[in-house]
Each structure stands twice: as C-alpha cells, then as structure tokens.
Amino acid sequence: MSKNFNMVLAGFGGQGILFAGKVIAYAGLMDGQEVSWLPSYGPEMRGGTANCSVCLSDEPIGSPQVLNPDVLIAMNLPSYEKFIKAVVPGGKVFIDSSLISGKVEREDVEAFYVPATTLAEENDLKGLANIILLGKVFKEVGFSSEEALHKAIEKCVPARKAHLKDANLKAIQMGMSL
Amino acid sequence: MKGNEALAEAAIQAGCRHFFGYPITPQTEVAAYMAKRMPKIGGTYLQAESEVAAINMVLGAASAGVRALTSSSSPGISLKTEGISYIAGSDLPCVIINVQRGGPGLGGIQPSQADYWQATRAPGHGDLHVLVFAPSTVQEMVDLVMDAFDMADLYRMPAMILADGALGQMMEPVEIKERPKRDLPEKTWAANGHENKRPHNIVNSLYLTPGDLEALVKERFERYDRIKSKEQRSESYMADDAEFIVVAYGASSRVCKSAVKAARAEGIKVGLIRPITLWPFPTDAIQEAAKTTKHFLTVEMSMGQMVDDVRLAVNGAAPVSFFGHTGGIIPSPAEVLGEIKKLAGGAK
The missing domain is CATH 3.40.50.920 (Rossmann fold)
Known part of the structure; x- marks a missing residue:
C-alpha cells in the first residue's frame, strides 16, 4: 500500500479543519512517516475560510504546500469550489453533504458524501463533524494504522478539553462505520 | 511542532532567558510561546512598546553578557535596523529572528524571501555584517537557532535567522537533542557589575576620532574575513x-x-x-x-x-x-x- 498522501482540508474557520489536519499529521508521525502540516493563516481565518495542507510520505517532504491533493476534504461550498479542480485524477474527495448540496461533476475522481454536520448534531457530537469525516477518510484511504490514529487523537485533544477525548473517538468510529 | 514555537523553544534550550518582542504576523507564536514559557523558568518575557524599544532592550541585555533574543517579521525588522547597527557597532552578540512576509511597506502577511538584501547587505547603517542563517525545515529552525547563539558569542556579533511565513506556520516533527557544549570565550567585556574587582567595562558604538573608528571597523572586517573563510555552510x-x-x-x-x-x-x-x-x-x-x-x-x-x-x-x-x-x-x-x-x- 502506498503511504504517500498529499491532502487538503478546507472549510470555514471554526469547523476544526486545522485540528483534523493536525490529527492526520500526528497519526502519520506515530507510524514513523515523514509528515508536514501547513495552515492557511491570516485575517481570513476569523469567520472566513480556513484550509491546511497535510503531507505524509516515506521520504523527506519537499514542498509542504499541497497544490494538487490526492485527498480533498471539503466542509463548505467556497472551499469545495476552490479546490475541486486541483484534485489529481484518481483522487478521493470527501464532502460534508449537510453543508454542500451539489454533486461532484468530475468523473475522474471518487467522491464520498457524508452528512457529517447533521450526524454530529443528531448524535450528541456537536462540533465533531470534522472528526466524523476524518473517520470516513481513514476507512477509505487508510492514511495510518488505527492505533496511530487513536494515539493522535489522544495527543491532539488539549488537556483542558480532555473530557472530549471519548466523543472524538466515538466520532471516528461513526465515520468509519459509514 | 510549529516552526515559530520551535524557534522559541530552541532559544530557551540554548540558554536564552531574555526575550523582547512585539507581535506581528506571521511570527507572533514566537512571542506567545515565550510569554508562556519564560516566567516558568525564571526568564524575562517582555512585550515592548515597539520594535525599536525591543531591539534596544536586546542591546541592553547583551551588554550585560546574557543571551538575548528578539523576533519579528519584515516591517518590524526594518524598525529594528537602527538597533542592530548599534549592537554590531558595540561588538555585542544577540539573535534576531525574521519570519519574512511580503513587502515593501506593510506588504502582505504571506511567506516571502524579499528581505535577503536587507539581511545580507544592509541590516543597519554603516560598514557591518550580521551572521545570517536560513532554515528550511522545522528541525533546522531548532538547530540553527542554537548555532546562531553560539556563533554570535564566538564572533561577538548579531546573528539573524532568516525564515519565512511558511516555515513559521508549518508543523513538522522535531527532535531537540542535547548538544555538546561549544568552547566559547568568556565574556570579559560584559558590563555586568565589577564589584571593584576589575576596571569597569564600557559598551559603546560612538567614536569621534576618525582614525579610532576606522581601526575598529577594520578589525571587525578582519573578523568578517575569518568568518567568510571558515563558516560558509x-x-x-x-x-x-x-x-x-x-x-x-x-x-x-x-x-x-x-x-x-x-x-x-x-x-x-x-x-x-x-x-x-x-x-x-x-x-x-x-x-x-x-x-x-x-x-x-x-x-x-x-x-x-x-x-x-x-x-x-x-x-x-x-x-x-x-x-x-x-x-x-x-x-x-x-x-x-x-x-x-x-x-x-x-x-x-
């Protein structure tokens, strides 16, 4: 299995896009991969769009900026529209279908529609739509071992939010079951 | 670890206990990290009223012989250039971090490398150079900050880390290793209180007699020549x-x-x-x-x-x-x- 991934995660600021990217990077790190995480930063992060590039590789990573992702996770329409054309042929696209109603028109990419925000609200996992999507990405892409993913969640959930660890793990499971 | 945090932690590991800064995107995490860590380890974190003040605080701390750091991004570095020139003219070691952003003027906040001329040609007025290190990974942010402090002490001159917004903001794995301590000259020049046990030291960059000033600058340029022949990397x-x-x-x-x-x-x-x-x-x-x-x-x-x-x-x-x-x-x-x-x- 190829374990080289160039991912873009994009959505509104506040949806946990940067956090989800961080979890993926840490999961790769726990598996001994080379990893990098590069956020968009600046005034656009407050209420506007946020995105990050995550690279996992067997070799030292060149450019940390992902221009042509093989995995795209889109959590709002502007982000989806911005990045869909850039996905490499054969790439995988994960869409929060509670927030993005359209279908992917490209036929050379594989699309997965996850109503993550609705699922999060219905299952007492408010604010964890990002992690539900992450679970689905993990199932379809297998960017790390499951153990590494769990360790990454442990590592990334800050101490003051320790009570949310279980909810995060539950959200991962939910995403994986879809 | 985020690049900016790695810079800050490396400075602490290198024994720096005095940080003076002023927030500016995309290097603010350096200051934020220092604000959190310095009070816990008995160090000084001081948010100055401006970049000009911050670099002059570095001048003061460096005069006393301690390892001092300031960090900023392009427009802020321009404000610091006066102080950098004074520090170079006083033969003091310190480290200055520039997490470059777009310019000129206020420019933008995205990554840039447009301060190369400033760093290598005119980091301040007068005949002077500063050591300039260019990391390309977060790990190198750590390693080069440590080298920069050592080299600054060794050659009694300012050292600059010339990074950019992408390196500052990105996360990569880092290892902070114990390093063999380099043999560095004692800071006999430091103005740190002589207790009547030795003649007092004066830190100064003003020389009104042209001959004196020329001799001093020439001595400094001999040092620069030694650095050019020994320290290229x-x-x-x-x-x-x-x-x-x-x-x-x-x-x-x-x-x-x-x-x-x-x-x-x-x-x-x-x-x-x-x-x-x-x-x-x-x-x-x-x-x-x-x-x-x-x-x-x-x-x-x-x-x-x-x-x-x-x-x-x-x-x-x-x-x-x-x-x-x-x-x-x-x-x-x-x-x-x-x-x-x-x-x-x-x-x-």
Missing part, C-alpha cells in the same frame, strides 16, 4: 554529476528539491545547492560547482536578490537564470520543473 542535493544546478534557500529550496527529484526522474542531470548560511554566502561551494555546471537557476520568493550573490560566486563561468514569485506566493514544483526543462532544452 550549504547542502548539496543530487549535485555530484549535475549539469544544471538550482540554487535556493529556505521554503523555496523545498519546492526546488521536489522539482529536482521530478527532473531526475525524467533523466535531466540537475542538482540543488541550498545555502544554509546566507552571510557568509557559500561562495566556495558554488564556485566549485561552476567548474562543471552548464547553467545555474536561482529560485526565490522575491524578484531576485540572492541571484546577485550566485552571479558573484559563479563569476561568469556559466549563465545564471532566475525564477521566482513575490508578494507572498510560493513557487510550485511544477513551475520550477518547467524552468529546469527550459535550461536543459532538448538535452537529456
């Missing part, structure tokens, strides 16, 4: 049998590494020389490569600044081209690959 990547050489530092060197790898896969004999010290510039490595290189390509996130130093080093032995983006745009590997192919022409 660069990394060569796939350069041994290369017909074409790409020269790039910092974030753009990562893009170039990807492009060089892709070009090699297509059979083009291309390599990369990545300057790690920008002052002293790794002239020797480039001069050596110029003997066998058909064409050089310099890639920067600027309109072309380091390319001047590459041309000086190549000294007409081969043509030197430039490719870059400015204003906060990172060149893409595909663009650089396109430029390499242009050089290589049909020759495979």
